Amino acid sequence: MAISLTEARTIIAKALEKGRELDLKPLSVVVLDSGGHVKAFEREDGASPGRFAIAHGKAYGSIMLGLAGTAQMQRAESQTYFMDAMNGLFGGRVVPVPGGVLVRNDADEVIGAVGVTGDSSDNDAIAAVAGIAAAGLTGEI
Amino acid sequence: MAISLTEARTIIAKALEKGRELDLKPLSVVVLDSGGHVKAFEREDGASPGRFAIAHGKAYGSIMLGLAGTAQMQRAESQTYFMDAMNGLFGGRVVPVPGGVLVRNDADEVIGAVGVTGDSSDNDAIAAVAGIAAAGLTGEI
Amino acid sequence: MAISLTEARTIIAKALEKGRELDLKPLSVVVLDSGGHVKAFEREDGASPGRFAIAHGKAYGSIMLGLAGTAQMQRAESQTYFMDAMNGLFGGRVVPVPGGVLVRNDADEVIGAVGVTGDSSDNDAIAAVAGIAAAGLTGEI
Amino acid sequence: MAISLTEARTIIAKALEKGRELDLKPLSVVVLDSGGHVKAFEREDGASPGRFAIAHGKAYGSIMLGLAGTAQMQRAESQTYFMDAMNGLFGGRVVPVPGGVLVRNDADEVIGAVGVTGDSSDNDAIAAVAGIAAAGLTGEI
Numbered sequence: 001m002a003i004s005l006t007e008a009r010t011i012i013a014k015a016l017e018k019g020r021e022l023d024l025k026p027l028s029v030v031v032l033d034s035g036g037h038v039k040a041f042e043r044e045d046g047a048s049p050g051r052f053a054i055a056h057g058k059a060y061g062s063i064m065l066g067l068a069g070t071a072q073m074q075r076a077e078s079q080t081y082f083m084d085a086m087n088g089l090f091g092g093r094v095v096p097v098p099g100g101v102l103v104r105n106d107a108d109e110v111i112g113a114v115g116v117t118g119d120s121s122d123n124d125a126i127a128a129v130a131g132i133a134a135a136g137l138t139g140e141i
Numbered sequence: 142m143a144i145s146l147t148e149a150r151t152i153i154a155k156a157l158e159k160g161r162e163l164d165l166k167p168l169s170v171v172v173l174d175s176g177g178h179v180k181a182f183e184r185e186d187g188a189s190p191g192r193f194a195i196a197h198g199k200a201y202g203s204i205m206l207g208l209a210g211t212a213q214m215q216r217a218e219s220q221t222y223f224m225d226a227m228n229g230l231f232g233g234r235v236v237p238v239p240g241g242v243l244v245r246n247d248a249d250e251v252i253g254a255v256g257v258t259g260d261s262s263d264n265d266a267i268a269a270v271a272g273i274a275a276a277g278l279t280g281e282i
Numbered sequence: 283m284a285i286s287l288t289e290a291r292t293i294i295a296k297a298l299e300k301g302r303e304l305d306l307k308p309l310s311v312v313v314l315d316s317g318g319h320v321k322a323f324e325r326e327d328g329a330s331p332g333r334f335a336i337a338h339g340k341a342y343g344s345i346m347l348g349l350a351g352t353a354q355m356q357r358a359e360s361q362t363y364f365m366d367a368m369n370g371l372f373g374g375r376v377v378p379v380p381g382g383v384l385v386r387n388d389a390d391e392v393i394g395a396v397g398v399t400g401d402s403s404d405n406d407a408i409a410a411v412a413g414i415a416a417a418g419l420t421g422e423i
Numbered sequence: 424m425a426i427s428l429t430e431a432r433t434i435i436a437k438a439l440e441k442g443r444e445l446d447l448k449p450l451s452v453v454v455l456d457s458g459g460h461v462k463a464f465e466r467e468d469g470a471s472p473g474r475f476a477i478a479h480g481k482a483y484g485s486i487m488l489g490l491a492g493t494a495q496m497q498r499a500e501s502q503t504y505f506m507d508a509m510n511g512l513f514g515g516r517v518v519p520v521p522g523g524v525l526v527r528n529d530a531d532e533v534i535g536a537v538g539v540t541g542d543s544s545d546n547d548a549i550a551a552v553a554g555i556a557a558a559g560l561t562g563e564i
Contacts, residue, residue, distance in 0.1 A: 005186050033190070034472070035190055035316060035317015035319060036473075037184075037190035037191070037193065037317060038184065038193035040181075041182040042149075042180075043146065043179065045146050049174065050178070063473070064472060064473030064476075065473055081499040082518075082520060085510065085515075085518045085519060189345065189346060189349075189392070190317055191347055194372065195368075198371050217363040218363075221362070225366065228367065228370045236367045237363060237364075238361075238364060238367075287466065287468050317472055320475035324428060324463045325460075325462050327425070331458050334460065
């Protein structure tokens with residue numbers, strides 16, 4: 001199953017709502033499909049202009065490697081040259097920190113990824129997971 | 142005035158609504174701010190995966206050159222090497238055809254650009270203008 | 283439905299078999315999934331070393347644009363700067379000629395693309411379609 | 424002697440078979456010729472979309488440097504800037520970890536390289552060597 005635009009809209013709306021509830025800094029949220037292609041994105045007023053690339057990099061690396069942000073960060077810390085090599089392969093578009101979250105359906109298949117940026121990486125991940133859960137899907141941080 | 146997320150959402154929602162009204166193919170719509178940075182994006186179900194890049198290229202070239210898609214296409218047809226040179230400067234990210242639309246406010250300032258792709262270039266531009274008008278702004282195609 | 287490795291193997295084996303039957307030059311055949319990512323590839327003995335990139339470019343452009351090779355070639359001939367712009371967006375990886383074939387399932391969804399190179403573009407497309415049909419799928423040239 | 428498509432097919436089939444035997448995660452296997460050009464590739468169902476690039480990077484670095492993955496990893500750990508420099512030269516396409524395996528014939532000549540990715544780097548190398556041995560060739564990890 002491909003992730004639908006309706007699901008992507010729910011994920012973004014609810015991730016931003018969670019950010020407001022926790023009083024986080026302005027957030028940016030991207031939803032990618034299972035091939036790593038952008039399905040939807042929103043950047044809140046007040047967020048810095050580079051936030052699309054950062055949100056995208058968190059989600060894109062998650063999809064391409066099949067590893068969410070937390071696992072990527074662990075690999076980056078234990079074997080820096082490996083994540084450097086990944087960025088060489090994928091055009092420098094991999095951001096290996098929390099806030100990149102894999103989206104799984106009921107059959108446990110990866111149907112997309114969410115990238116959130118704007119607050120601390122851990123808070124970014126909390127907002128992402130809230131949005132994914134609101135769409136009836138499961139987030140792997 | 143910067144373009145707001147609320148305005149961007151209206152532009153996208155109404156551009157997609159116009160596409161459904163005219164029975165166009167699945168559309169993708171991006172809104173950039175006055176610095177050429179992504180504010181919001183949606184890709185309808187059924188659109189091909191590369192549509193973010195195409196929508197972005199239409200809007201990005203419009204902002205960076207201060208020329209909407211129709212004017213860029215005229216330049217590409219009369220002076221191909223000029224648009225080639227622009228693509229050299231801007232990393233190949235300029236798509237010089239209709240569907241890239243400048244967004245002006247009441248003071249006639251450019252506050253952003255919209256890129257629409259999915260149907261014919263002319264239909265893409267019609268959907269973009271409908272969305273921009275619905276947000277109380279003016280589109281220059 | 284994602285294209286399976288079993289389907290990809292059938293497509294490649296039967297496209298190569300068609301090439302031998304028609305006495306074509308050594309062929310190279312790639313199968314991409316619906317996100318444009320490589321699923322399988324084979325290059326026959328005697329084919330030149332650059333054939334992976336060419337086969338890939340035919341299939342990759344088909345997926346990203348949602349347009350098979352024949353439609354891309356028509357666009358390249360009528361509006362060269364447009365296909366140049368597409369190559370700017372997609373890193374120079376689009377080869378807009380026949381031999382790039384979209385793969386559709388029974389529900390008419392694009393589940394992948396095949397790229398064949400080695401003989402004339404038209405013969406390449408014939409081999410691709412033969413392989414796709416042998417897998418019980420439909421090729422759009 | 425150039426590596427043949429028949430040999431490449433055997434390598435891939437037997438590497439994947441070894442992966443199933445050891446219950447590894449879904450694997451992706453590439454075979455490159457002695458010039459570093461792709462001869463054949465397969466990605467098992469369930470593997471993440473970026474696996475072609477990773478498998479390729481393991482094999483490509485092995486060929487271009489004449490050093491298999493284990494030796495590259497040792498160099499990356501002792502002299503990170505050296506492998507960074509290699510990635511500068513080779514367009515970021517070198518992945519310096521086990522799973523990149525040189526293929527030697529009876530005359531001890533390098534006739535190609537295999538890249539395997541999907542499980543731990545060490546398990547990836549085990550699968551690669553099994554495939555190479557099944558083709559009557561010798562793998563250097």
